[in-house]
Structures are given as structure tokens and as C-alpha cells.
Amino acid sequence: MRQQGLLLAALLLVAGCAASPDPDSLSFDPMEEPNREAHDFNLRIDTQAFGPVSRAYGNAVPQEVRRGISNVHENWLGPEQIVQYGLQGRPGDAAKTTARFLINSTVGIAGIFDVAAKMGIPYDKTNFDEVFYRWGLPEGGYWEVPYGGPGTQRDWTGWAFDEMLDPTYYVLPVAAATGLLVVGGFNIVNNRYELDTTFDTLNYRSEDGYEAQRLAYLQNMRARLEGGTDALELEDIYADQ
Numbered sequence: 070m071r072q073q074g075l076l077l078a079a080l081l082l083v084a085g086c087a088a089s090p091d092p093d094s095l096s097f098d099p100m101e102e103p104n105r106e107a108h109d110f111n112l113r114i115d116t117q118a119f120g121p122v123s124r125a126y127g128n129a130v131p132q133e134v135r136r137g138i139s140n141v142h143e144n145w146l147g148p149e150q151i152v153q154y155g156l157q158g159r160p161g162d163a164a165k166t167t168a169r170f171l172i173n174s175t176v177g178i179a180g181i182f183d184v185a186a187k188m189g190i191p192y193d194k195t196n197f198d199e200v201f202y203r204w205g206l207p208e209g210g211y212w213e214v215p216y217g218g219p220g221t222q223r224d225w226t227g228w229a230f231d232e233m234l235d236p237t238y239y240v241l242p243v244a245a246a247t248g249l250l251v252v253g254g255f256n257i258v259n260n261r262y263e264l265d266t267t268f269d270t271l272n273y274r275s276e277d278g279y280e281a282q283r284l285a286y287l288q289n290m291r292a293r294l295e296g297g298t299d300a301l302e303l304e305d306i307y308a309d310q
Contacts, residue, residue, distance in 0.1 A: 071181050095284055097240050099210040109278040114216065119261060120268075126255075126263030135259050137181045142256040144173045144180025147168040149235040156200045165190055185200060194293075197234075198227035202294045211283050219286040 127135070128208075139277070152165035169185040169192070177184040186192065201223050209222025219247030220228070238246045263270065275281035 079141055095287055097210065098283065104213045105178075105210060107215045108282070111213065111217050111218060115272075119258075121276040123258045123261035124265065126258050127265075132210075135255075135262075138252055138255050139181050140173070140177070140261055142249075142252050144170060144183075145237055145252075146176070147174075148237050149231060150195050151238065152234060153195050153200050154196060157195070157203045162193065162195070166193070187285075196227055198224050198228040198290075199294060200230075201227055208290075213279075213283075219282055221287075221290070224230060224290070241287070246295050 137300070147166055150166050151163050151170070152162070154166060169190045172185040172188065172190070173180045173183060176182075179242045183192070198221075206223055206226075211219070211224060212222055213239050214225065219223075237249065242251070271285055272278040
């Protein structure tokens, strides 16, 4: 049922992306009203729960332990990323990711230690959003989801396919797959802690937190997909203000 529900959601999202014009400017925001409602809701959740929990986690758990947990999460994304690189027509990156996964799953003790990076095979993030980008699917409109945060129609379509086509959840025992879900949850909390200053500046100190987060998200997402533009080279979102 979980896979069927995600498939239906993904098909609807793909239709939404295809129907939307490929935005040429950062001003394209066709879902602004519901997005702002979701943004206000997410900030209430962050203020009351997520932010305090992430800071408590970051202050209580040593950095080395948090890094190890994040390493495990990144390592077990390997199998799905191998598939994604294959669909992007990037066999070299698929081979490198395979090598990373094999090295870190064995010598790195299930991925706790990033041995592969020390051997010159660093982690390189990809997902189905990048698959769709390389296939020419437009990003659609910006879409902030309650509890989920910022994204685009193409991002959330990609997320659905990430969840459906992750081979680890079809191969691993239920206990192991559940453990990886828990690890993923800890990684989300850790990311919130490590981005605390940036998140606070965008959402709580900006004159318009929604717009600041939207512009920052879109610029960073596009830069990553277009080849990893350095953050210092990104357009100043307040240049014309």
C-alpha cells in the first residue's frame, strides 16, 4: 500500500511538473498562498519542537558520534544512488558509488567510518530530482510542504521515486530497514542543528522569512544541478532591495 500510494502521488506530481512552465526567473511562485500557510505552520513546529530538539541533540551528542550516524545514512543511500546514476547515463559515477558502498559497508563497519573518502572517493549526493533534471523535466513551482519543508514539484516527485525505488528496503530484513529509517531521522535532526544559524537568519531575522528561504533554496538547488556553483558566486537575493 505504501508503494502504491507513493506511485499515485508521484504520477500526480509529474503531471503537475509537465503542466507548469519551466520558470525562467526566481519570481515564479504559482503556489505562494498555500506555501506561505505551510511556511507559517512549519515555523510554529520548528519553534515549539524541532528547533529545541535539534539543539538539545547537537549539544548532548559529540560531533564524532553525530558524524558517524550521518555517515551510516549517506552510505546506505548508495544502492539507490547507483540506480540513479545509471538512469542519468553516468556509469563512472555509478561505479565510484558502488566502490564507496562496498568499502564503507565492510572496512568502514556498515558505513560508520568514511574510509572511502580517505581513499579518494568522496560522497557525491544525487537523487531522482537530478534524474528528472537531466531528463529535461521542468522543476515546476516552488512547493513548501507541511512537516516536509521547501522543495519544488519536481523535488517532491523525485522524493516519491526515491522512496519507492530504494532497493535496500526490499532486500534488508525489516529490523535493519527500520534501523535505517531511525538513522535517517537522526540525520535530519543533525542537519537542522548544523544549519541552525543559517536557518535562523533566513526564517526569523529576515523581513520576509518565506521569501528569503524560497530564494535561497531555489538558488542552491539550481546551482547544485548545474554543476555545483560555489555559494559565494550565487546571486545576492537582496541586491535590488
